[in-house]
Amino acid sequence: MFKIAIADDHQLVAKAIAGLIDKMEQYEVMYEVENGKQLIHYFELNMIPNIVLLDINMPELDGYETALWLKNNHPNVKILALSMYDKEEAIIGMLRNGAKGYLLKGCRPSELKLALDSVIEKGFYYSEYVTHKLVKNLHAEKTANPIEQLGLNSREKDFILYACSEMTYHEIADKMCVSPRTIDGYREQVFQKMNVKTRVGIVLEAVRLGLFHP
Template structure:
């Protein structure tokens, strides 16, 4: 049986192009396309639930972040592959926190798109170079020792981590923490070293794994 896919994109040409591309892959089929998150919810209410949702990040009324969160809360077994022109870490982090199983740039090549679908189908996730398989597989909070003490984090570093696990820019974090951008750079370098990560996205994954985030 083919893996069923739904496309959510308010740009009709993009939706049609994606649908045509998917139909070329033997093991996948597009069962419908919708132009908004609200229309997707209506279709789900009718029982039209796929295995994978190809989700545009920037849409009117209900953006991709909101749709991903709704799917996470109501249909956690449905995998979400976010599609965007935005390669900023803040956008990736926000989609990740809202339950996306993958994040792909719209300018990618067809073979990477196919690889993303295959990875989500077989492994449950796809993040290319942004996130390693090891970190994704260990998203469940670690039990036992206090992770704050384990990493050797101080209160300011913990505050920085929690703010960085949002869509705030580093300059906005500096404003909220009432410090200079250079001080925030220092927090980032220290946290990366203590948590043994090399990117903001990697830090977010490790923070989620170790239950360092404040309740939403």
């Protein structure tokens, strides 16, 4: 019999999920908690399940923080995220922090059973929806271009490279064959697009994005 713990601050949802799981063969709900802090308390009492069904949005240690704690302290416990959030950031954040699967709360009971079985047998469960999101994100990461991401034009890119040098703004204006006022315009646009407020900020962000190599 595999033991399940449910961490969800919505008690009605937790009770409903527990009721479904208790009707499944091979699975038994050990306990339900409302946040990560309570879950850790049970773990410290050595009440350690095989799988934790983990919500994201909880008070006192949310799903991300709790998943990371489990990953670092009890890596053998399988984490199955169960959330209303369907955004890529939420899915990837939970998987990065150790979740072995991600379910939406609107899923069918049959998918919940499939996910539990898969996590036990294979060590992970990725639904078609999650797989699509992951593939889309990985593709975006591979093709991401910082120039395109920031929406920089060629003149702004040139300005950034000159701003990373020891040249003054007046010298940059001469170099780019424009007026100092035009350089002021480039600077303000770059500040906004790079989300920085100083020339030092431009340099640091340019280095981080690989636009400039000191």
